[in-house]
Amino acid sequence: MTQDEKLDRLAEIAVKIGVNVQKGQELIVNAPVDARALVQRIVAHAYDAGATLVVPLFVDDVVQRARFVHADEESFDFSPAWLYEAMAKSVGDGAAVLTIVGSDPMLLAGCDPARIGRAQRATAAAMKPVRNLISSFATNWSILSFATPGWAASVFPDEPRDAAVAKLWDAIFAVSRVDQPDPVRAWRDHAATLRRRCDVLNEKRFAALRFRGPGTDLRVGLAEDHRWAGGSVESRNGTVCLPNMPTEEVFTMPHKMKVEGVVSATKPLVNGGALIEGIWVRFEAGRIVEAQASKGQDVFRALIGTDEGAARLGEVALVPEASPVAQSGLIFRNTLFDENAACHIALGQALSLNMEGGCDAARGANESLIHVDWMIGSGQMDVDGITASGAVEPVMRAGAFTLG
Amino acid sequence: MTQDEKLDRLAEIAVKIGVNVQKGQELIVNAPVDARALVQRIVAHAYDAGATLVVPLFVDDVVQRARFVHADEESFDFSPAWLYEAMAKSVGDGAAVLTIVGSDPMLLAGCDPARIGRAQRATAAAMKPVRNLISSFATNWSILSFATPGWAASVFPDEPRDAAVAKLWDAIFAVSRVDQPDPVRAWRDHAATLRRRCDVLNEKRFAALRFRGPGTDLRVGLAEDHRWAGGSVESRNGTVCLPNMPTEEVFTMPHKMKVEGVVSATKPLVNGGALIEGIWVRFEAGRIVEAQASKGQDVFRALIGTDEGAARLGEVALVPEASPVAQSGLIFRNTLFDENAACHIALGQALSLNMEGGCDAARGANESLIHVDWMIGSGQMDVDGITASGAVEPVMRAGAFTLG
Numbered sequence: 112m113t114q115d116e117k118l119d120r121l122a123e124i125a126v127k128i129g130v131n132v133q134k135g136q137e138l139i140v141n142a143p144v145d146a147r148a149l150v151q152r153i154v155a156h157a158y159d160a161g162a163t164l165v166v167p168l169f170v171d172d173v174v175q176r177a178r179f180v181h182a183d184e185e186s187f188d189f190s191p192a193w194l195y196e197a198m199a200k201s202v203g204d205g206a207a208v209l210t211i212v213g214s215d216p217m218l219l220a221g222c223d224p225a226r227i228g229r230a231q232r233a234t235a236a237a238m239k240p241v242r243n244l245i246s247s248f249a250t251n252w253s254i255l256s257f258a259t260p261g262w263a264a265s266v267f268p269d270e271p272r273d274a275a276v277a278k279l280w281d282a283i284f285a286v287s288r289v290d291q292p293d294p295v296r297a298w299r300d301h302a303a304t305l306r307r308r309c310d311v312l313n314e315k316r317f318a319a320l321r322f323r324g325p326g327t328d329l330r331v332g333l334a335e336d337h338r339w340a341g342g343s344v345e346s347r348n349g350t351v352c353l354p355n356m357p358t359e360e361v362f363t364m365p366h367k368m369k370v371e372g373v374v375s376a377t378k379p380l381v382n383g384g385a386l387i388e389g390i391w392v393r394f395e396a397g398r399i400v401e402a403q404a405s406k407g408q409d410v411f412r413a414l415i416g417t418d419e420g421a422a423r424l425g426e427v428a429l430v431p432e433a434s435p436v437a438q439s440g441l442i443f444r445n446t447l448f449d450e451n452a453a454c455h456i457a458l459g460q461a462l463s464l465n466m467e468g469g470c471d472a473a474r475g476a477n478e479s480l481i482h483v484d485w486m487i488g489s490g491q492m493d494v495d496g497i498t499a500s501g502a503v504e505p506v507m508r509a510g511a512f513t514l515g
Numbered sequence: 516m517t518q519d520e521k522l523d524r525l526a527e528i529a530v531k532i533g534v535n536v537q538k539g540q541e542l543i544v545n546a547p548v549d550a551r552a553l554v555q556r557i558v559a560h561a562y563d564a565g566a567t568l569v570v571p572l573f574v575d576d577v578v579q580r581a582r583f584v585h586a587d588e589e590s591f592d593f594s595p596a597w598l599y600e601a602m603a604k605s606v607g608d609g610a611a612v613l614t615i616v617g618s619d620p621m622l623l624a625g626c627d628p629a630r631i632g633r634a635q636r637a638t639a640a641a642m643k644p645v646r647n648l649i650s651s652f653a654t655n656w657s658i659l660s661f662a663t664p665g666w667a668a669s670v671f672p673d674e675p676r677d678a679a680v681a682k683l684w685d686a687i688f689a690v691s692r693v694d695q696p697d698p699v700r701a702w703r704d705h706a707a708t709l710r711r712r713c714d715v716l717n718e719k720r721f722a723a724l725r726f727r728g729p730g731t732d733l734r735v736g737l738a739e740d741h742r743w744a745g746g747s748v749e750s751r752n753g754t755v756c757l758p759n760m761p762t763e764e765v766f767t768m769p770h771k772m773k774v775e776g777v778v779s780a781t782k783p784l785v786n787g788g789a790l791i792e793g794i795w796v797r798f799e800a801g802r803i804v805e806a807q808a809s810k811g812q813d814v815f816r817a818l819i820g821t822d823e824g825a826a827r828l829g830e831v832a833l834v835p836e837a838s839p840v841a842q843s844g845l846i847f848r849n850t851l852f853d854e855n856a857a858c859h860i861a862l863g864q865a866l867s868l869n870m871e872g873g874c875d876a877a878r879g880a881n882e883s884l885i886h887v888d889w890m891i892g893s894g895q896m897d898v899d900g901i902t903a904s905g906a907v908e909p910v911m912r913a914g915a916f917t918l919g
Binding site for chain 1: 539568572
């Protein structure tokens with residue numbers, strides 16, 4: 112298969128499985144200009160699927176950076192509110208949204224952090240209406256990635272530019288199941304697997320999970336009325352979409368007061384530009400009471416000291432070692448990929464879709480300004496489910512699901 | 516000077532002279548994705564000039580065409596009204612607009628003309644609010660061109676692709692005064708020249724112009740209360756912009772009943788995809804009564820038969836033979852350039868800015884569905900102004916201005 116054919120298959124999956132645009136529906140495509148070749152293919156597949164209109168809104172990294180280099184101080188409290196309001200109007204009127212990400216992680220290197228912060232706050236405020244529509248699944252939407260040179264360089268820093276981009280594409284195609292004989296079918300099967308896994312776990316209503324592996328013996332009590340989620344979502348317009356591509360996790364809400372024991376990270380954590388390795392922590396009554404790291408220990412301790420909830424868990428997720436992302440052996444420095452490489456826990460804010468009726472602190476939902484995933488799973492990880500009566504049932508053995 | 520330096524100068528002229536973006540003003544840049552390198556430079560210059568925010572809205576020719584190839588029949592009555600409404604809101608709130616054109620003239624070759632017509636009507640209807648703000652100069656705006664491969668191929672059909680693009684860039688840079696030592700100064704001087712020329716001609720209040728050259732002896736009576744325009748315009752927000760880049764013409768309104776004599780075209784006319792050469796016509800009482808062409812005569816006769824006003828004049832424009840566009844010797848197949856190559860007349864609709872108080876048929880303003888410019892000037896053209904009392908004053912000799 113040529114690179115063009117693979118890109119076309121990625122576009123087809125994004126349209127048919129990711130956003131699942133419907134006949135008669137408008138589609139907005141947010142994309143970096145660099146992703147033009149993928150956008151062109153997405154547009155063709157979306158029209159083939161019966162979209163009435165496909166509207167790409169391109170952004171250019173160079174243009175973004177030019178502002179921080181050339182603009183006056185007054186500029187940084189502005190954002191194109193009129194454009195985000197228009198997107199909210201279109202989504203409110205039924206448009207689907209497909210977002211392609213791939214910015215250079217080093218894009219704003221050397222720019223004034225105060226300016227970056229002000230610009231981010233102005234954009235966040237202006238985007239709130241459209242962001243709320245997206246996060247509440249008012250419409251079908253999806254996010255996927257494009258291998259830009261800047262991102263590729265951060266994943267393969269020792270490779271020449273073109274080789275780095277080619278390697279990153281190979282990895283994206285592999286974890287996106289583009290290499291499989293019928294990728295659309297493969298994704299339908301995979302989404303069904305994740306859905307079944309959630310159904311089984313939701314039916315079990317475990318009181319806790321127990322993780323055991325090298326350096327890990329952790330009991331994660333689950334929140335009352337917790338709900339497992341993963342894979343596809345039925346949006347409020349009735350269309351089933353797959354919001355993240357790739358996705359391998361099923362995840363739910365820990366009880367913020369009921370985590371006990373020790374856990375060791377199995378992969379490095381990249382946070383705020385810093386690398387943290389060899390994390391080992393001990394929990395008591397839901398809270399980290401001891402924390403070590405072989406590298407970046409100060410950064411890690413500062414992170415868990417952000418606020419009261421930063422030392423407690425907001426998410427626990429199960430990912431099998433057979434996951435294509437895990438099999439790649441790469442650190443993508445992109446959450447869309449890395450959180451699908453292994454079982455993980457997240458420090459900080461809980462997710463409302465993981466509790467019936469939304470987040471409720473009284474039932475165990477954690478609150479924090481942060482939400483940071485870190486990997487604890489491996490091929491040597493065993494996971495048990497523990498029922499309210501204390502019965503123990505195997506969920507994973509040696510990194511593979513035995514249940515669901 | 517490298518190509519990059521020339522592109523940077525073009526961007527600087529577009530920002531400082533064309534749209535003349537003001538400190539504290541937002542700027543919308545409409546552009547083909549192909550023009551990304553020019554847009555990046557425009558963004559930098561606009562922020563340097565104090566713009567608060569520069570918002571590029573990119574369009575992709577391939578995406579436009581994909582719709583005609585892949586979409587369902589229902590698609591073609593849709594347009595992204597929410598996006599055009601948002602642009603109108605932004606312009607209404609004070610944003611300036613810079614538009615870069617350069618579409619492949621053959622972009623939609625082979626596509627269903629009925630679908631193209633429906634899509635154009637849907638877009639025209641949705642764009643009406645923003646178009647009205649632009650055409651009434653509610654804000655400062657400008658249009659310039661980018662040498663895309665498709666356009667270059669239509670100007671230099673016998674050249675390989677890269678050579679055609681390079682040649683078209685050379686021509687654009689030359690007619691945009693980018694090659695001159697201080698292009699911004701050169702444009703300020705040029706705009707002042709055009710303004711002075713308009714002032715002098717407006718003061719003269721000629722009753723008619725007489726054109727004499729090989730195959731031409733034409734008396735063009737001017738409309739009552741006619742006004743000469745050209746070069747820069749003061750928009751209603753008080754900012755002076757140069758709406759067309761390049762621009763070489765000063766133009767006014769003929770009296771639709773008062774054109775007499777014969778005139779020969781000095782360059783081929785490209786209209787509706789057809790080439791018309793060797794045009795010779797005779798006017799009586801403002802109307803064409805005899806029309807010949809050595810090539811495309813049927814097309815030309817059909818054109819002037821479109822409606823009653825199509826055989827009368829809506830514009831007369833003076834352009835010196837020294838104009839850089841004339842000196843290039845090229846047919847650009849792009850009105851933004853070609854109408855600046857020679858003195859020309861336009862069949863059809865008159866322009867409201869050319870009459871005090873706007874178009875008025877009783878004072879001589881012509882009405883028609885068409886407005887087609889064709890070139891009658893050359894280095895052998897003499898033009899006289901004739902006053903109401905019959906006094907004759909030279910305006911141009913051998914294609915050069917002697918007045919104004």
